[in-house]
Amino acid sequence: DAGITQSPRYKITETGRQVTLMCHQTWSHSYMFWYRQDLGHGLRLIYYSAAADITDKGEVPDGYVVSRSKTENFPLTLESATRSQTSVYFCASLSRGLYEQYFGPGTRLTVT
Amino acid sequence: AQKITQTQPGMFVQEKEAVTLDCTYDTSDQSYGLFWYKQPSSGEMIFLIYQGSYDEQNATEGRYSLNFQKARKSANLVISASQLGDSAMYFCAMRDASNSGYSTLTFGKGTMLLVSP
Numbered sequence: 001d002a003g004i005t006q007s008p009r010y011k012i013t014e015t016g017r018q019v020t021l022m023c024h025q026t027w028s029h030s031y032m033f034w035y036r037q038d039l040g041h042g043l044r045l046i047y048y049s050a051a052a053d054i055t056d057k058g059e060v061p062d063g064y065v066v067s068r069s070k071t072e073n074f075p076l077t078l079e080s081a082t083r084s085q086t087s088v089y090f091c092a093s094l095s096r097g098l099y100e101q102y103f104g105p106g107t108r109l110t111v112t
Numbered sequence: 113a114q115k116i117t118q119t120q121p122g123m124f125v126q127e128k129e130a131v132t133l134d135c136t137y138d139t140s141d142q143s144y145g146l147f148w149y150k151q152p153s154s155g156e157m158i159f160l161i162y163q164g165s166y167d168e169q170n171a172t173e174g175r176y177s178l179n180f181q182k183a184r185k186s187a188n189l190v191i192s193a194s195q196l197g198d199s200a201m202y203f204c205a206m207r208d209a210s211n212s213g214y215s216t217l218t219f220g221k222g223t224m225l226l227v228s229p
Contacts, residue, residue, distance in 0.1 A: 033216065033217075035219075040221060041221060042116075042203055042219035042220055042221040042222050043157075043203065043205075043217075043219040044219070045216055045217070045218075048216055058216065088155070090157060092157075094215070099145050099147075099162060099164075099207060099215065100147075100159050100162065101159075101217060102159075103149075103156065103157035105155065105156055106155050106156070106157075
């Protein structure tokens with residue numbers, strides 16, 4: 001499928017478990033981003049990446065790990081999930097030289 | 113650090129009327145960009161409109177226009193002739209220039225718009 005996809009779309013996990021959210025884009029965009037959306041906070045940046053093997057922390061990186069071994073993939077891992085990480089997670093990508101970020105459909109994560 | 117403020121948690125408008133959603137921003141950068149995104153109940157983020165800080169004309173995209181007042185640091189979204197399908201959450205966002213030399217987005221908390229028949 002063309003565009004940007006996220007998997008899974010819905011996930012329920014238990015406190016303390018490791019969980020990985022996947023993000024895949026087919027445009028070969030250089031830049032990719034992870035945001036979380038919580039009521040009353042809008043979207044907040046977790047991590048971002050300029051290219052394969054280049055990642056940077058955003059506003060709320062604690063408890064998350066990212067990697068980018070291939071340009072098209074940008075997985076987000078919660079190493080030990082906590083209830084405060086219950087949220088909707090959005091992945092986005094951006095082409096070099098442009099300004100519009102393209103968002104994936106989101107993953108709704110519930111940590112019990 | 114950049115900051116986006118949306119002071120209207122919710123707005124109501126009747127179909128076919130115009131509505132203005134407020135957005136103010138704070139930045140020390142000279143070069144920046146302002147965005148509006150729409151998030152319907154289905155959850156996806158839909159790009160609506162973009163305004164660059166050096167753009168002299170207000171941006172327009174169909175029924176959407178951005179009322180950019182640089183001195184006041186405001187970037188209000190105007191929706192003309194509201195439709196029922198405009199009911200959604202609307203986010204204002206600013207393009208940051210990160211230390212890495214490319215842009216990330218800072219979002220406001222959003223305004224929920226409800227359009228009634």
